[in-house]
Amino acid sequence: MFANVIDILSQYWELFLIGQYPHGPLGGLVNTLILASLALIIAFPLSVLLAIARTSPFGIFRHPVTVWVYVMRGIPLIMIIFWTYFLVPSLIGRNIGGFTTMLCTLVLYQSAYLCEIVRGGLQSLPAGQVEASRALGLGYFRTMFFILLPQALYNSIPSLISQFISIIKETSLGYIINAQEMTFAANQVNNQLLVKPFEVYFILAVTYYILCFGLTQLAQWFERRIEKKRQGSDLLAT
Amino acid sequence: MSQFTQGLEKVLQGDYLDIIIRGIKMTLELAALSWVLAMVIALSLVVIRLTNNKVAVALVAAYVSYHRNIPTLVQLMLWYFGISSLFPFELQMWLVDQNAEFIFAAVALGLCQAAYFSEDIRSGMRAISSGQTEASRALGFGYLRSMYYIILPQGIRNSLPSLINHTVLLFKNTSLAMAIGVVELTYATREVENYTFLTFQSYLVATLVYLFFSLLLMFAGALFAKKLNKVYAR
Known part of the structure; x- marks a missing residue:
């Protein structure tokens, strides 16, 4: 079995890694990573805005975002993929490819989840932070941007990394709408070989595992570091 | 607008409604079966971990880490396309007779979710x-x-709280089973859409059904947690 795995890898490693590039579109593992990173980079600022609205004292900002978060958390990602797949082209008037569809979907879906993470970070800060900064004469926005957000975002780094892992795992759904990424590449390999499905999907699973396991370790390292820093500052405070 | 409601009526009538209802049934069956499987495995994993036997604990940790670091869709495909091909031929034929897609989907989803439940x-x-x-x-x-x-x-x-979140996740993940051909709600919706070309209306119905059950789970969970807190808050 392992001989087979090595055979497949030596023959098809390029397809797994970069898809048909340079003879066709970029794909494979590289595209999975590009897709996941772009989704996080675009969704993150959006989610900070949503989180500010979600913790806002004004219902007119708070309620729509709350509804948005519950709707996004309540429907499967595949459903949102299909909505994007036919709504976005009819909104902008031209067809979009699998990659763009998947990117839009992930941004929409993750904005809700990231919003909850940032909100959790904001709400776990002690109330004294707001009170002190308001007492020092900072307004709502200055309190938010100079006092609350820096601390909340730093504390939520581990959750952000685990959300990045989720995004990487979610990119695999791109296969359903023929977006070029690693699961799609593995299916191409499987369709060419036909007789070795176990080996092909085994390679796919192991690649995802190595990628996500590494990131999990990184998240845990950050968690320990933040924990230490918090304990240190507590000692100073007492 | 009237065109829209006419389309909606068409989707919610006769054969199309039957397809959707069968899809909902399949989704609920799949969710219930894999939930039970996941809970049984999760409780066993917790008990094994409590024994403090080094080898057993390491095995459980490996199980959890494997299932949490690989996309659920890939796990489904690995079971359905990969692992099934290693089975003896008679067993494969027997499984095909027994609705193999459904069985593999329930097993893959159950095993995957067990890792999350046991950690919770x-x-x-x-x-x-x-x-x-x-x-x-x-x-x-x-x-x-x-x-x-x-x-x-x-x-x-x-x-x-986290058990409920992951139950909602399990319910949503049943939609992935469409990728291996289980005729659950998402698959059924695609069928209806293929027959009627009423894309917007078909997806709207499916989305509302998913949303209804997810919110029901979240709401029931919150109610249950409140009740438990009251009973034990002494």
């Missing part, structure tokens, strides 16, 4: 101070009785 329960149990066990043992409760009356009720209460 374990972290809930870990939050209970060891004084609770010591006190209940000092009062004369045996291991099983202190587990059943003292530790588990508190542990379940602690882990309830």
Whole structure:
């Protein structure tokens, strides 16, 4: 079995890694990573805005975002993929490819989840932070941007990394709408070989595992570091 | 607007409605079966981990890490396309007769979600101070009785919020089974859309159904947690 795995890898490693590039579109593992990173980079600022609205004292900002978060958390990602797949082209008037569809979907879906993470970070800060900064004469926005957000975002780094892992795992759904990424590449390999499905999907699973396991370790390292820093500052405070 | 409602009526009538209802049934069956499977495996994993046997603990950790770091869709495909091809030929044929897609989907989803459930329960149990066990043992409760009356009720209460979140996740993940050909709600919706070309209306119905059940789960979970808190808040 392992001989087979090595055979497949030596023959098809390029397809797994970069898809048909340079003879066709970029794909494979590289595209999975590009897709996941772009989704996080675009969704993150959006989610900070949503989180500010979600913790806002004004219902007119708070309620729509709350509804948005519950709707996004309540429907499967595949459903949102299909909505994007036919709504976005009819909104902008031209067809979009699998990659763009998947990117839009992930941004929409993750904005809700990231919003909850940032909100959790904001709400776990002690109330004294707001009170002190308001007492020092900072307004709502200055309190938010100079006092609350820096601390909340730093504390939520581990959750952000685990959300990045989720995004990487979610990119695999791109296969359903023929977006070029690693699961799609593995299916191409499987369709060419036909007789070795176990080996092909085994390679796919192991690649995802190595990628996500590494990131999990990184998240845990950050968690320990933040924990230490918090304990240190507590000692100073007492 | 009237065109829209006409389309909606068409989707919600006759054969198309039948397809959708069969899809909902399949989704619920799949969710229920894999939930039970996941819970049974998760509880066994927790118990194995409590034994403090080094090899057993390492195996459980490996199980959890494997299932949490690989996309659920890839796990489904690995089971359905990969692992099934290693089975003896007679077993493969038998499975095909028994609706193989459904069985593999339930197994893959159940095994995957078991990893999440076991972590939820374990972290809930870990939050209970060891004084609770010591006190209940000092009062004369045996291991099983202190587990059943003292530790588990508190542990379940602690882990309830994340158990509910992951139950909702499990329910949503049943939609992935369409990729291996299980005719659940998402697959059924695609069928209706292919027949009627009423894309917007078909997806709207499916989305509302998913949303209804997810919100129901979240709401019921919150209610249950509130009730538990009241019972044990003494």
